[in-house]
Amino acid sequence: MESLYHHKKCPEGVKAKKFKLIVMDRYHKPFLPLTVFYKESLGRITESSAESYLKTLYTFFTWIHTNSNYQGRTVKWDDEPYIVRDAIEDFLMNEAHCKITTSDSKTYYNVQLTNKSPNTINRMLSALKSFYKTMIHVKLYQYPNPLIDAHAILEEHLTPKTGVREGKPRMPKEAGTEEPLHKRARRLTDSFFKVINGEWKPQIIDDPLLPFMIYKAGKDSKWKLRDEIITTMLFQTGARATEVIELTFGDYRARSDKGEFATFNKGSHGKRTKFLKVDNDTLKLLDRYIHHERKKVDKSKLKMNDIPDKTPIFLNQYGNAYTYDAFHKNWSSIMKKSEIKINIHKTRHWFVTRSIRMIREEYKDKTEQDKAIERLRIYMNWSPNADTMKIYEHHVDEKDYVAEQHDRLLENMKKEQEEYNKQLKPRKRAKQPSVEPINKIIQLPEKQHELMDIINNLNS
Structure with a gap:
């Protein structure tokens, strides 16, 4: 339609x-x-x-x-x-x-x-x-919201709020002094239409060579250094695209480790609640970008140390803050030219899957594995009771694969990229690798296990 x-x-x-x-x-x-x-x-x-x-x-x-x-x-x-x-x-x-x-x-x-x-x-x-x-x-619709279940709101309003103390409000459940309220199976949300089998599950991307296929596609399309850095950081950090694209100079200065950046999280309303970690090669690319490509469009013409903390690191060709929409347009163009079907958010799924595989290989003891996965959860800034990590763990356990924590992941990525680049070098009388096998490598893992029938966008 x-x-x-x-x-x-x-x-x-x-x-x-x-x-x-x-x-x-x-x-x-x-x-x-x-x-x-x-x-x-x-x-x-x-x-x-x-x-x-x-x-x-x-x-x-x-x-x-x-x-x-x-x-x-x-x-x-x-x-x-x-x-x-x-x-x-x-x-x-x-x-x-x-x-x-x-x-x-x-x-x-x-x-x-x-x-x-x-x-x-x-x-x-x-x-x-x-x-x-x-x-x-804005007073353009004169009736109640058609998508709201008025009965759910009424029930919520009529639920007793009094506690064991006469005339006083209920104590919080953590106090342990109140009889717990009965959970009502009927109240899922206040929505009139309630999706009962559409709960989110993360999608698994499990090819160790995926980042390097994307890097090659970018180079073949003559991408800008800015987009190369952003893409590299996405694979190395597991961050959402906006968390990288909207980094500021203050985000870099906020962390004592030279490879780390402070950044916001979904729902943090701009407050810096997490950090991102990259390797030295990426920092060198970033330094080159700041002193060359970025400097050409920067309207302020300030030296790096004089740039205010709130100034965005990544700029567009007009010297304004680079946006997700602009990056998405460039990403889509590169993917289309290289005939690779993958959206930006899959970089996040790839990072978590590869990290858990490394943990499984590095730590044979279950207690040590759990501690390492907990460190990964903290790094991703996921809630302690979220089931997100368990789904990734289940996928990794199913295939009995392996590996390690962040520094080891970056080290392994570097080695794998070197091997991948060697394979791409032409040999005498040998044909260049075609696009078709690259696409097959990306698409087949998504069809090989039961988690592949889930939604494309990660909401967590």
Whole structure:
């Protein structure tokens, strides 16, 4: 289904008076609701997340315009909540191939994904819920949010908050003095449509040569030194792309170790709560970038020691802060030219999988393995009770592979890259390696085990 909506961004280097992005309808006229939604979202989520929400909304908005039907007429986005919900249910069943069942209380719907359902259903429902919340806030939608289960909110409100002390609020559960509240199996979220089998699992990328295939693809495409450094740091640190792209000079100065950078984490609202570690070769590349490629576009012309802490390390060709969207565009172009199908976030999956393999090889004692994996968890800044690490461990255990902690990982990556480069050197009367076997190396591991039918984007 071809989208009836698209957007245009304000050109880089031009200051937007009100909107950094304008959504256009099929007649190439501005579509205010989605344009306003994007603008309002930027205060809460990143530009890339806001744009991702927009794209999933395009699918639904196109569908209601072309295929929706309520009592013989097309549904409008600002119809009453029960009409909007009816359209969403119809979309989920007929367009997204989901199975819909009502709850025992018949106040909300369970959504079960099938093997024909796209992996964007959760995102689309979240985007719709956020969209209507925004429209209500800016007074463009006059009804309650169609994506909210009002009964869930009512139950939450009516739940007794009093404790054992008469007239006093309940003590926190950690105090151990209160009778625990009974858990209600029915309350998953306050969403009207609840996906019951779409929980996130990390995707495993398990080829030790993957980084070097990407590096070669970048060099073949004559990528900029800036993009080479960012890509290298992604593989060496396991960071999210924005955590690397938005590094500042202060992030480097904040750490005493010369190979480390302070950075923010998802949900930390810009506060530096974790660090990234790279090798000396990457630092040399970064030094070369700062004193040459970056210096050419830097408007301040300051010496490195005089640059303020909040100044971004990576700049675009106009001397402004480099963005995820710009990096993603360059990454996609390189992948397309080299015919490698892999998104940016797979670098994070690769890092964790390879790290756990190294731990399994280095430490034969289970207690030592657990300690090393705990250090990795702390480095990744994952919650102690998160199941994320267990899924990676299970994958590694299944194949009985091996290896070590961060410095050892970087050392092994260097050796593997040297071996990979040797293999690429042409021999007499020998053909250059074709693109096809490289692609097969990347794609086959994703089809070889049961974890490969999961979503492409890591949300944790």
